[in-house]
Amino acid sequence: MKVKALMILTSSARAFSAMNRRMYSTRSISAESLTLPSDSNSNSNSNSESANGASGSETRVSPLRRKRLKQEVLDSSSSHKEMCGVLPDIEDLSYKKTNVSPSKPPENWEKVLEGIRKMRSPEEATVDPVNCDRTGSFLPPKERRFYVLIGTLLSSQTKDHVTGAAVERLRLNGLLTPEAIDKADESTIRELIYPVGFYTRKATNVKKVAKLCLMKYNGDIPRSLEELLSLPGVGPKIAHLVLHIAWDDVQGICVDTHVHRICNRLGWVTKPGTKQKTSSPEETRVALQQWLPKEEWVAINFLLVGFGQKICTPLRPRCGVCSISELCPSAFKETPSKSSKLKKPIKSKKV
Secondary structure, X not given: OHHHHHHXXXXXXXXXXXXXXXXXXXXXXXXHHOOOOOHHHHHHOHHHHHHHOOOHHHHOOOHHHHHHHHHHXXXXXXXXXXXXXXXOOOOOOOOOOOOOOOOOOOOOHHHHHHHHHHHHOOOOOOHXXXXXXXXXXOOOHHHHHHHHHHHHHHHOOXXXXXXXXXXXXXXXXXXXXXXXXXXXXXXHHHHHHOOOOOHHHHHHXXXXXXXXXXXXXXXXXOOOHHHHHOOOOOOHHHHHHHHHHHXXXXXXXXXXXXXXXXXXXXXXXXXXXXXXXXXXXXXXXXXXXXXXXXHHHHHHHHHHHHHHHHXXXXXXXXXXXXXXXXXXXXXXXXXXXXXXXXXXXXXXXXX
């Protein structure tokens, strides 16, 4: 019926309006929150349908299509998020377990890495103080490991200072143990961790993780990569980082968007058997581990993240102040965005 279709469109408009008001927040919209009009509402409005002279066969919403309509609204919301520059998910949860033979390292990689180290030393990047806090060194070992897991879980798609503040609020409210989180209301956790990215979904995952840690690991966290990857919201990046910081076990490189972007700009990684850039952090991790010596696996993340925050930025990288630009195949090749281009002056017509 036309009224049903109009009400569905109204729900979509309200969802978009709410996202416009919080353009840089990452509140997720669940299918359950999108209510469709009831049959009683449609019956009460049948007279107005007749007045409009609409054909019911074109606008009737059958029960079999309700799920599809909900999904269309969600898909539209996802497209709106992408247009606003918000990534569509927390982390790529795919994991590639590979046993590939080592490949030939790229030319001059050691000089490039040493140059990045020298550029990192004079100025402190945003990531540095936060990673010191994430270790939770002031806590007993078991509590420290859970602290590391929760802090790292909240950090995905979120700026470091926002993550640090959220973890501190949880700590001050006594909510950094699996027992306390398991007993707490999810709404309380959601309010305390806001405005971390995807805070609604993360609050749900934090509750589930706490329950699993109590039930399966006696209040501790998993110590194997496979078990960590089985936790809700934990992908390869989080799993490798937690495994290293919490258990001092290095099984892979922690690759985030900074490491993924910079390795491709430097020409360090390609898709297997091609010269094309890798298309995801997980592809980058696999390609990077084929040639980078294992003793560099821990340091590479902290070096490239800081380098990516200060110099090799996502938009308009500072190639002019980069000491390794002569060794970088992408130096000075990034085109400025359309908004940054100066408008050409309008020539006045000669009289």
